[in-house]
Amino acid sequence: LSILFESIRKPTLLIDREKTQENIRRMAEKARLAGARFRPHFKTHQSAQIGEWFRPYGVSAITVSSVDMALYFAAHDWRDITIAFPVNIRQVQEINDLAQRVHLGLLVESVAAVRRLNECLTGAVDIWLKIDAGNRRTGIHWERLEEAADVAQAVMEAPLLRLRGLLTHAGHTYGAGSLERVCQIYAETRQRLDDLRRALAARGLPPLEISVGDTPACSRCPDLSGVDELRPGNFVFFDAEQVEFNSCGWEDVAAAVACPVVALHPEREKAVIYGGAIHLSKDFYQRGEQRCYGLVCLPEGSRWGAPLEGAMVSGLSQEHGVIHLPAAHRHKLNIGDLVCVLPAHSCLTVQVMKEYLSLDGETITTLN
Amino acid sequence: LSILFESIRKPTLLIDREKTQENIRRMAEKARLAGARFRPHFKTHQSAQIGEWFRPYGVSAITVSSVDMALYFAAHDWRDITIAFPVNIRQVQEINDLAQRVHLGLLVESVAAVRRLNECLTGAVDIWLKIDAGNRRTGIHWERLEEAADVAQAVMEAPLLRLRGLLTHAGHTYGAGSLERVCQIYAETRQRLDDLRRALAARGLPPLEISVGDTPACSRCPDLSGVDELRPGNFVFFDAEQVEFNSCGWEDVAAAVACPVVALHPEREKAVIYGGAIHLSKDFYQRGEQRCYGLVCLPEGSRWGAPLEGAMVSGLSQEHGVIHLPAAHRHKLNIGDLVCVLPAHSCLTVQVMKEYLSLDGETITTLN
Numbered sequence: 001l002s003i004l005f006e007s008i009r010k011p012t013l014l015i016d017r018e019k020t021q022e023n024i025r026r027m028a029e030k031a032r033l034a035g036a037r038f039r040p041h042f043k044t045h046q047s048a049q050i051g052e053w054f055r056p057y058g059v060s061a062i063t064v065s066s067v068d069m070a071l072y073f074a075a076h077d078w079r080d081i082t083i084a085f086p087v088n089i090r091q092v093q094e095i096n097d098l099a100q101r102v103h104l105g106l107l108v109e110s111v112a113a114v115r116r117l118n119e120c121l122t123g124a125v126d127i128w129l130k131i132d133a134g135n136r137r138t139g140i141h142w143e144r145l146e147e148a149a150d151v152a153q154a155v156m157e158a159p160l161l162r163l164r165g166l167l168t169h170a171g172h173t174y175g176a177g178s179l180e181r182v183c184q185i186y187a188e189t190r191q192r193l194d195d196l197r198r199a200l201a202a203r204g205l206p207p208l209e210i211s212v213g214d215t216p217a218c219s220r221c222p223d224l225s226g227v228d229e230l231r232p233g234n235f236v237f238f239d240a241e242q243v244e245f246n247s248c249g250w251e252d253v254a255a256a257v258a259c260p261v262v263a264l265h266p267e268r269e270k271a272v273i274y275g276g277a278i279h280l281s282k283d284f285y286q287r288g289e290q291r292c293y294g295l296v297c298l299p300e301g302s303r304w305g306a307p308l309e310g311a312m313v314s315g316l317s318q319e320h321g322v323i324h325l326p327a328a329h330r331h332k333l334n335i336g337d338l339v340c341v342l343p344a345h346s347c348l349t350v351q352v353m354k355e356y357l358s359l360d361g362e363t364i365t366t367l368n
Numbered sequence: 369l370s371i372l373f374e375s376i377r378k379p380t381l382l383i384d385r386e387k388t389q390e391n392i393r394r395m396a397e398k399a400r401l402a403g404a405r406f407r408p409h410f411k412t413h414q415s416a417q418i419g420e421w422f423r424p425y426g427v428s429a430i431t432v433s434s435v436d437m438a439l440y441f442a443a444h445d446w447r448d449i450t451i452a453f454p455v456n457i458r459q460v461q462e463i464n465d466l467a468q469r470v471h472l473g474l475l476v477e478s479v480a481a482v483r484r485l486n487e488c489l490t491g492a493v494d495i496w497l498k499i500d501a502g503n504r505r506t507g508i509h510w511e512r513l514e515e516a517a518d519v520a521q522a523v524m525e526a527p528l529l530r531l532r533g534l535l536t537h538a539g540h541t542y543g544a545g546s547l548e549r550v551c552q553i554y555a556e557t558r559q560r561l562d563d564l565r566r567a568l569a570a571r572g573l574p575p576l577e578i579s580v581g582d583t584p585a586c587s588r589c590p591d592l593s594g595v596d597e598l599r600p601g602n603f604v605f606f607d608a609e610q611v612e613f614n615s616c617g618w619e620d621v622a623a624a625v626a627c628p629v630v631a632l633h634p635e636r637e638k639a640v641i642y643g644g645a646i647h648l649s650k651d652f653y654q655r656g657e658q659r660c661y662g663l664v665c666l667p668e669g670s671r672w673g674a675p676l677e678g679a680m681v682s683g684l685s686q687e688h689g690v691i692h693l694p695a696a697h698r699h700k701l702n703i704g705d706l707v708c709v710l711p712a713h714s715c716l717t718v719q720v721m722k723e724y725l726s727l728d729g730e731t732i733t734t735l736n
Contacts, residue, residue: 009459086642262506265506268504277649277716283650335478352719
């Protein structure tokens with residue numbers, strides 16, 4: 001085993017730089033072919049160093065999910081930032097600070113938020129109407145034309161708000177299943193936003209852009225054309241859930257948590273690792289009847305190998321991970337060994353781990 | 369509203385000092401009545417400042433869940449620390465450092481781990497055999513006498529390992545339901561450990577202590593006697609799940625996350641808050657058919673009030689929380705208001721939030 005693995009003493013978030021850069025290259029190319037602006041979501045990696053890996057592919061506009069993240073990337077020379085979250089007007093002071101320094105995009109979905117913004121803003125910002133195109137998390141429902149028109153009109157009347165476009169996150173592609181269904185959601189989302197755009201234009205509103213972007217659709221659908229902007233985030237590392245969704249192969253997953261083995265229970269096909277909710281997050285996806293918190297790989301040379309067939313992290317408490325380890329793999333693990341867990345959800349894993357170690361030995365920090 | 373609430377701009381972990389101290393007082397008193405050492409688990413609060421609140425109740429021995437946490441509390445003058453996690457032999461260097469400075473307790477559950485420890489340790493440590501008394505997460509199964517005897521014997525043969533006792537975490541009291549069932553699990557756990565202790569004594573092993581402790585049993589069962597040590601942790605703040613389990617009333621919950629309201633969807637009885645998985649953790653408990661990520665309270669004066677009946681955090685993504693808000697409460701919330709969420713699981717919420725604000729205005733840090 002490489003000296004890198006030998007040096008690891010406790011749960012450590014590893015990233016594979018080559019895979020990450022290849023994931024970025026591939027998505028930038030897809031956006032180019034679709035004729036769309038690539039505005040990747042940086043909430044997945046949250047790292048100024050990894051942000052730099054996007055610049056060679058012409059990326060200059062980014063998406064973040066919080067004001068704090070916008071401040072962090074603004075401090076690292078990003079000058080065009082959309083905060084893809086319904087604006088939190090309690091942070092208007094920080095928003096005003098940002099608006100002085102970067103080209104800032106904000107999301108609104110109510111007249112109340114527009115009015116409060118208008119009262120407090122001191123600099124100009126772009127405004128995107130957050131649209132619910134079927135995901136039902138939040139946003140103005142795509143069929144509520146009157147509501148969308150009222151919010152758009154309120155934006156038009158606010159001197160520092162520049163109405164830019166319609167933005168959605170079609171998060172219902174997660175777990176949608178077949179490629180056909182994912183592409184159907186993508187086409188449907190685009191159509192709904194386009195219909196709304198036309199209906200608003202018919203009321204005399206200016207031309208609006210359309211911004212979409214979720215990793216399952218952006219990874220899987222061959223044709224992403226017909227939108228102005230793509231904002232996927234998770235693709236930079238992918239994760240076990242995206243493997244399950246066929247957004248990628250396991251070979252494309254660029255992040256894994258190295259965890260020491262602390263107990264073995266072969267009589268019930270289990271192993272216990274030092275690696276729990278505080279290292280992987282408590283997120284999971286359903287794998288048949290079971291909750292899967294991650295896939296289990298072994299170090300091989302200076303990288304991690306293929307997931308052990310049938311093995312997975314089947315339970316997590318604060319510091320413990322319980323691995324379901326089929327008997328065929330039993331001989332591969334001893335107390336004190338490391339396993340590399342491909343997390344269920346890489347965004348939240350990065351959030352809890354706060355720091356990476358690249359396979360070539362560099363420590364990479366995040367905003368946290 | 370108090371100036372404290374007015375000053376909050378983004379998700380903020382609040383604690384109520386009085387409630388916390390009362391929770392500590394009550395549990396210390398229960399341990400005293402049971403004739404057991406109170407060795408509270410500090411993994412819940414993870415804070416040197418909050419640790420000090422235990423000292424007036426005679427607490428001098430503590431439990432932690434990682435080597436890093438042990439190093440942190442050792443640096444804050446705690447001198448008797450058990451790391452209640454199967455020993456991670458990859459951290460033996462830090463363990464040796466700790467063993468020089470504090471009375472250190474470690475958990476083992478295999479001969480392999482004992483041998484590796486024996487090869488690497490440079491200072492004396494207490495050893496607890498980690499027993500699975502029915503929880504089935506990890507540990508030596510209570511009926512595997514031969515296995516327990518082999519591990520105990522290996523400990524006896526290692527000069528720097530002092531065999532101290534049998535330790536378990538009966539985590540299956542979580543969600544056990546009735547008071548009767550919780551107390552039955554407590555009694556059964558005690559009996560299983562006592563039986564194993566006697567069987568080991570019959571083989572000539574020295575007298576062993578018994579250490580137990582989970583918040584549901586320690587809070588609910590009137591009689592905790594018959595053990596040497598109690599190690600509950602969550603009781604310091606409790607949380608929504610413990611309210612659900614009847615370990616406490618909502619009035620005893622001492623931690624809440626203040627979150628700004630960013631969107632309202634009255635047509636489907638939903639509100640959206642800035643407060644997601646990165647603030648509350650992705651942990652939940654089942655409330656009937658639904659996943660509950662937290663209960664929803666409103667600020668009242670300088671504290672939070674009772675949970676809104678029928679309301680709960682029903683969904684979480686990275687930064688968003690979706691609240692199910694029955695129509696009767698609709699008029700109580702506006703965009704830009706704060707809600708106070710009693711988290712599903714306070715330990716993980718503390719872990720992700722990293723810092724508290726006490727209701728009397730003090731910023732309280734953790735090890736993170």
